[in-house]
Structure formats: structure tokens, C-alpha cells
Amino acid sequence: MPLLLRYGLMATAVLLAALLSLTIGQRSDVWLGNVLQLLFVDDGSLARSAVVDLRLPRMLVAGLVGTNLALAGLALQAITRNALASESVLGINQGAAFGVALAVVMPSLMIINLDVMAILGAIAAGLITFSIAGGLGGRLDSMRLILAGVTVGAFSFALVRFTFTLEDNLSRLILSWTSADISSARLDQAFPLALWATGGLGASLLLAHSYNILALGDGASQGLGIDPRRMRFLGALLAAILTGASVAAAGPVMFVGLVVPHLCRLWFGHNHRLLVPAVAMGGAGLVLCADVVSKLVRFPYETPLGVICALIGAPYFLFATMRARTMA
Amino acid sequence: MTDLSLDQLRSRTATRNLLVLFALMSLTVCAALWGLGVGAVAIPVDVIINTVFNLPGEQQTYIIMRSRLPRILMALLAGGALGLSGAIIQAVVRNPLASPNIIGINSGAALFALGLVLWLPSVPETFMPLAACIGGVTAAAFVIVVSHRRRLSAIHLALIGVAVGFVFEAGVDYLLVVTSDRETSAAMMWLTGSLVGRTWNHVTISWLPLVGLGSAALVLAYRLDLIALGEETATELGLNVPIQRILLLLVATFLASVAVAFVGVMGFIGLMAPHIARRLVGGSHRLLLPVSMLVGMLLVVLADGIGRAVAPPLEISAGIITALIGAPFFIYIMLTTASEQEP
Secondary structure: OHHHHHHHHHHHHHHHHHHHHHHOOOOOOOHHHHHHHHHOOOOHHHHHHHHHHHHHHHHHHHHHHHHHHHHHHHHHHHOOOOOOOOOOOOOOHHHHHHHHHHHHHOOOOHHOHHHHHHHHHHHHHHHHHHHHOOOOOOOOOOOHHHHHHHHHHHHHHHHHHHHHOOOOHHHHHHHHOOOOOOOOOOHHHHHHHHHHHHHHHHHHHHHHHHHHOOOHHHHHHHOOOOOOHHHHHHHHHHHHHHHHHHHHHHOOOHHHHHHHHHHHHHHOOOOOOHHHHHHHHHHHHHHHHHHHHHHEOOOOEEEOHHHHHHHHHHHHHHEEEEHHOOOO | OOOOOOHHHHHHHHHHHHHHHHHHHHHHHHHHHHHOOOOOOOOHHHHHHHHHHOOOOOOHHHHHHHHHHHHHHHHHHHHHHHHHHHHHHHHHHOOOOOOOOHHHHHHHHHHHHHHHHHOOOOOHHHHHHHHHHHHHHHHHHHHHHHHHHHOOOHHHHHHHHHHHHHHHHHHHHHHHHHHHHHHHHHHHHHHHOOOOOOOHHHHHHHHHHHHHHHHHHHHHHHHHHHHHOOOHHHOOOOOOOOHHHHHHHHHHHHHHHHHHHOOOOOOOHHHHEEEEEHHHHOOOOOHHHHHHHHHHHHHHHHHHHHHHHHOOOOOOHHHHHHHHHHHHHHHHHHHHHHOOOOO
């Protein structure tokens, strides 16, 4: 299949998923036939408000979070040369969640705003995981990388859960946030996310060539003028920032960064220059679909987005682990 | 050192190891005594000793005999079990980063315990430990079976454990979200690993399996020494390595599952205790296992005591304290052993 056609199909799928996410909701009178009209024509009705104030921000947040997380996952898999690496496996997602939980529990500790707290948490978790696994400089050890990531993640989540026990009102808030409940997403959350996604896409495109060279091995990339240590640092930083931004907006959505690059590699091959746009679209598409499922699975109740992604992603992770042959 | 003959060296190490064992035991007893004293009502040590041996009928007797003594005993049992289990799993997987939750025990136990609270609300809460135990064993059995089909290579065992853990964890998240506050609060408390409200009932149910499994583990210790020589050497010495691995893993799984069932998720004990033990007495498993057990006991009793001593009458879950101590410790260990250990 020609490349453009593949991209075209992908884009169409994302648009369809977005439309579906706008269409499905608790009001049955707002549906496929009139949702576009309601979106563009302000008739002052409650139905219009349901689309513009409730579903549109949610759709945007879901899509953008998906893009950010998928790009972060691609960066991590490229710099670690490990197909099982992703934000949630390396503890970065949970680290960001801990940053946010800390800011919620102790507002005096908040530095600038929630986004920054989440990014700082993500960077800290990433640094710890990578330094345990053999340092950003030296040779990364896959086994240590994953075990360290899982432990860092477990520790961060233990602390997030600890915040539950502090205050009852807070516990409900944090529980719904750690399960990535985006049903109350607002439009002003989508704008910073869009900025991060654009920046992340640009940075990934710039780094794509280096990702390709890094795949040849440390020695080869040094010979070709790419410093693997610097690349790993840049890639990890990009992943931490993208993860932090989406965790601050939507909570820790697990496994998107693992699943999307895998699936895209099946369809678009291993050239990262082609993969970056595909992964960006794929992430948006997957999370939009998950958002639709989250509205339908226990209709009329909502199931948080994070739970749906975990329920899809965790078995996929198990499958990928069992299939991976050359892990060590 | 050069003047010492091998025999002298050996007897010196033996004396040192005996000293370490003795010191650890006394430390554990002291910590247990201290644990009996701290809490919402502070009780001085002489009163404790008096109480335990003389039993006069007072309020303090009630607190010690009814509330704190079973709790401390439970902490000792669970800590010992987790320490032993961790030492075995690290030896079988041959990786110092491995711990009981790596083979999915914590997540499996959490899922089943929550499931029981949710789906069978009529079942009394005393069955929660049983459900947790079944869950832990199920998850671990799944990990072991799947890895066995790949000839149980250590790296696959660990990775599949992580993956299964994630699957069960996803289920826990789902259950937490679909339930109301009141139903989940008991389970949440248990998820953070707490010794609150452990009674003589818990002790009488759990001591027999834990002591039995613990003894079995200590008896099997020499096989771990053989496995530590490497798979090929162990096979040449007549050991069926995959079978032995499964046997040892089963013992470790049951130990950790029962412990987790009674005291909740205390993730870092199984990771920390063997490391501390290894620094104290070296790598021979005949000594490493009992010392790991003692260190585990000490850690859990201390964590429980600290949780009650920090801000009485409030209590901080022992699991939180162990995580707070355990994580920096883990990072320190990993950074200092970075170059020596092979995966």
C-alpha cells in the first residue's frame, strides 16, 4: 500500500474516532445527524452546550493526551532499544502522578503550576530509573531497566495511594484523577496540551533521524557522529515532558506509549521518520476510541479513561512480553 | 589476614556470623518490646515485662495482651515470611532487583481481596486473607506456568511477572473505581499494608502455615547454593534445575501470599531484607535465609512501631513506612552494586 494512502487511512480513522467521541454521550438527542450542526451553529440550546462545553473539550483532551503519550513511548523505545519500554513500565507516568499528588496534598510545595510539578515528577522518576539501569551514559541493561522502572513506579503509586488516607474529600478527588477520569475536562486544559503536542511532534521529527541511527547500536552511532549519551538524555527529557504534560491534564493513562508504537511499527516499518507522524495519529486514535468505550461500557455510568486503557494495555503488555525473544 | 590459616579464617567467620545472628535476634526482641510500648497509649517497658509475665488485670494489660501483642506477633510472622520469600526469589531469579511482587503476588492478592469485598459482600471480612492468598497464588502460578513453557529462563520469569502484575493491577483500578467509598475503604487500608486491628485470631490462623513453610524453606536452602553456581554446574551436580526452581518458587509464593493476606501489601520488605542480610553474612544461603528472615521481622516490627510513634493517636500504615524507607535504600543498593551484578 502506498505510504500516502496509509497515512490517509490513519487520518480518516482518527477523524472518525473523534466524531464518534463527540457523538456518543448521555444525551440521546445529540447524535450523528446534528452534532456537526450543533458544533458550528450557536443556537443557545442545552444540546449545543452539551457538545461544546462537555464533549468537545473531552474529545480534544483525549486525542492530545494520546498523541503526547504515544510520542513519549516512541522516544523511550528508540533510546533504550527495548520494545517493552514505555512511560508506565519505566515509572515515568507514576512519577508524574506523584508530582501532581504532592502538589494537591501540600499546596505550599507547588512550583509554578501543576504541569511543572508533573513534569518534575516525571523527570525525577526517569532519572532514577535510568541511573539504576546503568546510567544515561553507560550501556543500558534491559532487565535492570524494567525492574527498576517497575519499582520506581510502585513506589510512586504507593505514595499516591498514601495521599488517599490523609483526607476523605481529597481521596475521592485523587482516586478519580489517578484513574484518568476526563469527563470533566475543560477547554482551557486542551490548549496547553495542544502546544505540548505540537512541540513534541516537532522535536520528534527533528530527533527521528537520530533515532534511526541509534537503532544501529552505540558504536555505529558514534561513528556516524551521533553521541548516544546525548541522544538518550534528549529522548528521555522529551518523553518526561510529554508525559508530565498529559498526566497533569488527564491523570496517568497507562500503556498508550507501549501499544501505539508497536502497532505502528507493524504497519509503517522501522523508519522513525515515517513512524513519528503515524505514531502521533495512532495515539490520538487509540485514546479517542478508549474514550468512546469508556462512555459505553457501563452506560449510563462512565468508566474512567485510564481504567479502559489499562484494561486494554496490560494484557497487550503481557502478550508483547511473552512474544519478545531477544530481551536480554 | 595473611597469617591466618584457612581453618582459623573459617572459625572467625563462623564466630562473626553467630554474633550477627545473636545481635539480630536481640535487636528484634528489643524492637518488639518497644513496639508493645508505643502507640496512642504509651506504656513503659517495665510495665510491659511485668504484664506479659504476671498478667495483672488493668487497662494496660488489656492493651498489651489484646491489641499490641497479637499485632507484634503478626508483624514478626509476616516480616519473617516476606524476608525469606524475597531471599528465595532473588536466588531463583538470580537478580538482586527481584522481590515477591515481581512474580505478581501483591497485585493478585489485591485483586482477589477487593473482588471478595465487592462481589460477595455477605461473606465476612475474615475471609479476605483467604481470598488474598488465593489471588497471590493464582497470579504467581500463572507466571510460573507461562515462564515454564519458555523453559523458565530467569529474565522471562521476571518480565512475565511484571506483565501479569500490570494486568491484575488494571483490574484493581477498575474495581476501585466502580465501587463506592464505604466498600473500598477497608480494602484501601489493606492495600497500603497495615497491621491495624490484627487479633489473636489472625495469629492463630497464620502461624502454622508460616512456620511450616518457613521451615521447609530453610531445609531447601542448600539447593539455592547449588543454583547460585550456575545452571550448567547445578545440572552437572545432579540437580534438575527447572523443577527445583518451581519447587522453591512455590514455597516462596505461599510464604509471601500468606503474609500479604494477613498484613496487606508491604512491597519493599522482600527486596530489602535479603540485601541487608547479604551485606551482613555473605551469599551462602544456609545463613542468608535465616538472617533474611530475622531482618524482615525486625523491619516490619520497626515500621509498625514507627507508624504508631510518629503522631499518636494517629497511625501511619506500616506499608507506607516500609516504602518510604525502602525506596531510597533500593536506589542506594542498585547504584552501589551496579557494576558487579549480572542479570
